[in-house]
Amino acid sequence: MQRLNTKRRQLFLAITAASLGICNIATAQEAETQEAPDSGLAIEAPVIEEMLVTGRQQSAAQSVVTERLEEAFAADLMSSDQISRTGDSNVAVALTRVTGVTLLDGKYVYVRSLGERYSSTTLNGAAVPSPELTRNVLPLDLIPSSIVESLKVQKAYSPELAANFGGGAVDIRTKGVPDEFVFSIAMGSGMNSESDDGLTHASHGEKHNMPAQMREALNTYQGNLSEQRIGDFYKRANPTVTNAERDAFATQTNRDLLLSLNRDVEIYKKSLPVDFSGSLALGNSWDLNDDISLGAVVNFGQDTKWRNKDQERRDIGSPEDRYSKTERTSEETRQVISTNLGLDYQDMHKLQASVYHIENIHDEARIKTGFNGSNYTLAEGSEYVFYDTRMENRELEVGQLTGEHKLDQLNNDWLDTLVFDWFYSDSTVKTDVPNHTTVAGDNTVDPTSGAFISTQLSPRAAMASFEFLNLEDSVISNGWNAKVPLMFDRLELTLSGGFNYNEKSREYYGYTANIDAGGNQSSVLSGNVNDVLNSNRTTDLNNNFDLSVGGGFGTESYVAGQIIEGAYGMFDANWDETWRITGGARKETFKQGLLPVDLLDYTGNSLVKIIDDIANNPDQRYGFAQEDWYPSLAITYMNEGFMNTEAFQVRLSASETVVRPDLREMSDVVYIDTELGMKVKGNSRLEFSELTHYDLRAEWFFDSGNNFTATLFYKDIANPIESTRLPGSDDDVILTFENSLSGEIYGLEMEILRDLGAGFFASSNLTLSESEIVSPEGQGYTNSTRPMTGQSEYVLNAQLGFDSEDGQHSASLVYNLFGERLFFAARNIGTHQDAYEQPFNSLDLTYSWYATDNVTTKIKLGNILNEERVFEQVNSNGESVDILKQQVGTSFSLDVKYTY
Template sequence: MLTKRFARKQLSIAVAIATAGIITPVMAQDFASDDSELFAPTALEEVVVVGRLQSVAASLTDERLELPYAADFLGFEAISRAGDSTIGAALRRVTGVTLVDNKFIYIRGLGERYSNVTVNGAAVPSPDLARSVIPLDLFPASIVESLKVQKSWGPELPANFGGGAIDIRTRSVPNGPIASVSIGTGFNTESDNGLTYPDGGSGAMPVALQNAIGRYKGDLSKSNIFDIENNAGNTVTRDEADQIQRGLITSLNRDVAIKRGGLDRDRDIKVDLGNAWDVSDDVVLGASISGAYDDEYRNKDQVKRSVGNPDVVNSKTERTAYEERTTLAVVLGAEYTQDHTVQLSHYIIQNDVDEARIATSFTVNNSAERPDLDYSTRLEERELELTQLSGTHRLGDFAPISELEMLSFDWFYSDATATTDIPNAASFSGSLDKTTNPETAFIAQSNTAGQFEFLSLEDTVESWGGRAELPIDIDGRELIVSGGWWNSEKVREYYGYTANIGARSTQGTPQTVFTDERINDLNNFFDLSMGSGFGNESYVAAQKIAAVYGSLDFRISEEWRITTGARWEEYQQAVLPVNLLDFTGVFNQGVIDQLNDPDQSFALQEDDIYSSFALTYSGLDLFAAEEFQVRFSVSETIVRPDLRELADVAYIDPELNVRVFGNPDLQSTQVRNYDLRGEFYYEGGDNFTVSLFYKDLTLPIEQVEGAGSDDDTVLRYLNGDSGEVYGLEFEGLKTLPAGLFLSSNVTISDSEITISNNNEVTNTDRRLTGHSKYVVNASLGYDSPDERHSASVLYNISSERIFFAGIAGNDDAFEQPFASMDVIYNYYPTETLSLKLKVSNLLDSKREFEQKGSSGQNVTILEQEVGTSFGLSFSWKY
């Protein structure tokens, strides 16, 4: 779809720059063939799966007790029986965790930038165009064995750690025959009727346009076509040059006849098959295959208002998104004498979103009787393909001396590719005459009356490493010595083209104005140009990380335990903007030349040692608890800006339809973490946990408002001087009479950031962007004595948080609290059959953003409908 010849050249440059030759190109060339990416090798802990929700809620406490660092867990059965279809939805119930837009996780009030997500310890590339972490709605809950959320850092984790680290641990091979099928349907109260457009309304960039970009050097104007053709010896007239351009316009897919109508119900189906075979007394083989498909229509209507003049400058957008998800998972495994296991896992996850919008907007340049009217369609195709090979080994009988019998070794290899394609995002600008009956639509007189965007992202990650662990007995006290290494490399290509159709003001809609007949008539004015008007749309980048680490875990006595460790990590990165329309080579060569400047900001190389220390005290009979632990930990970590945030390009955040600019001058945030946690466990599975935490941030990265038009929100990134986050967490599980139990957690915290290096920011001392002062997650559950019925009521809410920092006298913009209540009921008529009913967002909350302008008026600058969703599914399990 896109011109790759130049891209490959730029990519090899980026890979080279991101290695030891950051400033020395000659040295860099030796590296251009090497690949890899971030992975923290962590042994898979065993997860005990039991039937009842109450037992499941308590089943992972043993694992939490054994870890030297504070962590929270969710098991597969708890996720499944609570009705969570995606990992993002499941994580809402973890202490101090909030879910934004059903995709992105905030931990301890810190935005998604401060969390990192791994799959079985491996870093995974993100197919999301507008976020620094992988969207967690991409992963279906059906492939998950357990979720681990670690909130205090240890050296086995990547040094890029702020709020916490999430590890998605996928299901391993079964230990016996399994077979299950689930089918379901549902609907949303806000999505009975909506917008659709014809199938195939979006298509890849036409071959004719691809060829023309190269032939006419990115300039598709009629005069340049005339000059190029005649200079090449092809005699053409002005009209013939015009007709060549018209042919390029008609090659674009303009079939975007958006219409209103009824929407289909939700659908989903899941299939899971597997078995294990005893080949001999010592060898067991296992395999499983699972697949899932679901689709849904959702209306996400929005109202926007300008903070400066909300009564005059505002817009209403009708918006319908059709989302389709497909998952395929294949797992093969072998075990020898329970001391050696090898597993191969392969996952293909696809997520497509097809969206139609009609926006009516009012500005200071139009009247209430003639508002602007914009039409747009957008197809986004995301895919993650992940292959992992891993093994765990214990020397056992192979040990040359008895002291090494318990020596264990884990290793891994992971290869992942995430792609996002927007084969055609079409938009048309016009106006609406409300004085006529019926109302009359017009296409605007503009050089960008029609726009067609073609975007492509490919993110590849390759990583490998290993970890060894040896328990040593010292006079009856246990010392565990462990250490490991990993290497990783990430390569990203992000390419974008924008084709613009210029037109004169014409009565009609896109499907009546931009017809082949009208375009081919030279008496009608149409023009074609390339470029978004917002600067570069493309970049290439590379990132290399190499690390070694080690730790000592010493049980001084039955009660006391000390854990200390360190990680050396070398980090190399380059992000190079690319102008795909620069056929003179001036821009791209200028970027390369700037790399020799000592003050260049395209590439960096750094290495450092990150350390941690944890002290644990375990005992009995404190506060009537059967067992309790008190942990203290301190660590030093770093939060690096994402490649997307460093790229000197502009892009659209499709969810909120705001434009975002990267900043190549961003610097990494240094973080010092302190954590004090007490855990109390009672008879029957009841437990209570209280935690104190404090984080000291140097150069925190913030998202602030940028200069834009009255009706267009623009965001950018900058570093603050310093910041801090501190708070208190409570978590507990309590058994109640009549089969009821209550599981809940509350986080109360505060934060502060100081910014003195930017004169435009209104509030130089305030809370961190994305921070919530409180987070509440509560679940009231019921298990019937005969185990045929279970039910849960889930409630989640967090306080308002800063969406972006205001400038020029405008206050900060706050996302308002979103109170979510879900109800789930499960019925098990037999041991193999089950029926599940789920109601989501029972309170019918919606997303709202408020900002106070320089005049002191508080304005709801954005509100978006969500609706209440109902789902019904039927399952059979062998």
């Protein structure tokens, strides 16, 4: 721990002022510093007063700057004020302003070009579960920025963090209880250039879970609802019935089960409403007596937006013959309720209880049309069509207790400086997909123009499928930390240690019911979805409609449990405010069990096989444990005045960590990535990745608030986990995960903040990196040596800010760019090259008008350049093919906030 002298406190204020763009304050501070260099009070008072007038929450921003300077290991931080300036509505987008951070699918964070599996996320230091069906990481778009006090991205490992550390660790710190009465209310609206008109479906906003009649039938007929199985069971229970009576009963029972499904899934066009958002905060603090104060705050927020995310796909082998277009519209509704209660005793003992409820409802409709080059070709005027409707309801409940204690009353030479903090967190997430429906059809189109002529549903097995998915993920996380500073003549030594315990359980269950329509005449299937499924055609037993169950992917469900226990010890030695050495180690025990579940196997054979493997197969992967030590060491050199700086620091650190596969990645299940619409298969043979990290960071802070940071980093990875393509046809893409032999990534990060005068300032950060991964020979990879998945050679963030002298106007122009990054490695598909996501140029503009001390109006334009997401692959003919393109659109929002 470094001591904060008067000179450095002045520096914090200057940096804070510049980072907020208050250039006149920084100038005034410089002048006053020249007049009274020895008086901190004469400088600090007017700065704080001016910043309060402009509503900048100076104290919060100052603490962020303080923490960054005090960190022994490289970390980047963002305050709530900085997030507000850029107008970012959620944590995911806000983190893209951090050096070396990029975003995947609008919600998954890549730190230093390493994917989401190489990053960890905590909420106030505690692990929380993920509501994602396809990933085991928390989607950060779920967390609104309105409840965030600050964000910390630690890029160099230290032992108090979990050992599962790759690119970085993100800690979301939420706002605590206020020191005085607070009240705010805000409302906003917005729109998107690509989302004027879109799609919806007849059951939009409705939940249609698996019918109770079908659940009962699955138990009665032991996981098989075919007419053959129903007839056999009926005959067994009623041996005197005739075969004709048996067949009639089986046909009618199967058809009744089919009719119990919600088939009101017709998709139609509509004019999309504008976005809406609203929030409310109310809190206060009370002094119960001279020693005890109590604070409480309640936050509520809700927002809704409609977006079109249309896609175009082309097959890598035959892009002119095999291609498709998808019209896709989604409604996203998010609701957040949080309550915080805090108790403070003499500023030495602090207790806080927090409860968070976050609910997200995603409802979408999509129509996909295209040609496959064989039975669907433009030349023959035959086009396939898929109608897809999906509702997904995600709920995250988090309850946390935290405490911080200073033991001044012990009257001991060293124990009275002991600081002890602890936390307990209990969180549960539930994700429910009550009815994901896909209906296949055949369009007749003009062979020349492609113009639509007529449509019918497709006479095939699984002509319509109804998917029912449920996920429940629970995490109990608790731990404590203690530190004791020991003061010597020129040495300050801090000893610290702690313990963490995380217990995770996950249950994922999926059922699929299918309507088979093979053998029907065109007259039975002609028309749209409603004409066929919601008519007497399905009730007529003379028509060939049969119900079956099973998704055709194999095992679709699993249960899993995970326990992680970690203990660490550290020392932090500061010699004469010049040299600082910080080191320690963490011992972590990891235990995991994961069992695939076949919900339709009533014989128990699959379970018997699993039990036999666990007992007799030493290579089984259903359950395993690992225990290891993870060391870390950092050396910091400090020199105030070097190169005319107020503070100069150089940090060198080295550490060893591990990255473990996600639960879903280690389960032998096949699922659909709903964002990109691709099949993904897990791999139970995945091994842990072991990482060695080296970081060298230098920081220059000047008295005007200008600063510059440069960081060199290198990571060596054994057994890196990569996303690859399974062998298969060009039009049936299935992704999976494989361990490569080795990997490495290295690069340079640079960050600068510069006061331009006249109310303007500029800040920018740039990351340049290279990576290499080596896969085993003979496994069919087009390129056994290639970049790592998701790695960009460059990532650029730039911001031009302005604050008016009267404090009533501020604006920010923010630019973000990442270089092309590997999407998946080509494998066993001839000599086609790897697929890459292309660079995305994002330009946003935010303007805020502080009409009064209480009222703020904010306008934001997003993706002004109207960029779209493009995935490119070069085929064996040397032709570059856009295998996937997705629209994003330009967005506009207007928000008004009243604060008392």
